[in-house]
Amino acid sequence: MRPQRLVGTLLVVLLLGACASAPTNPARSEFEDIPVPKGLTYRAGKSTIIESPTVKAARLVYRGRLEAASLGAALRATLEANGWRHVSTTSVENRGTTQVYEKAGSSLEVRVWEGWLRIFTYVELTASRAIPLPR
Numbered sequence: 001m002r003p004q005r006l007v008g009t010l011l012v013v014l015l016l017g018a019c020a021s022a023p024t025n026p027a028r029s030e031f032e033d034i035p036v037p038k039g040l041t042y043r044a045g046k047s048t049i050i051e052s053p054t055v056k057a058a059r060l061v062y063r064g065r066l067e068a069a070s071l072g073a074a075l076r077a078t079l080e081a082n083g084w085r086h087v088s089t090t091s092v093e094n095r096g097t098t099q100v101y102e103k104a105g106s107s108l109e110v111r112v113w114e115g116w117l118r119i120f121t122y123v124e125l126t127a128s129r130a131i132p133l134p135r
Helices: 003-021 068-081
Strands: 040-042 048-051 055-064 085-092 096-103 106-114 121-130
Touching: 068 085, 068 096, 068 106, 068 121
Parallel strands: none
Antiparallel strands: 040 055, 048 055, 055 121, 085 096, 096 106, 106 121
């Protein structure tokens, strides 16, 4: 075996071993009507949550080892079952798929893409919701 191939193979094996032993974060959703499929782990360092008295917004990033196309279809089915109206879907080769949804006073963008070497699939949920003011 050539030295470059041997080094590359060892690097991949070490990387996979490190990923397999990394602690998993439970799936987190800031919005009760946006379900997160099983098999995805929350990436706190890549996510942002903003709350004010009138608006709640979040960019939640998840990672898992699921097939991107079936994950996108499952997300659409569960979101529509939770009352979200599908507005559009855009797919770009090697960039993934973006789905846009709306629901009274809320908007949601779902991005699904495969990471480097296609080892992991990523999901980014970007949502905003107006919070009604107390009367």
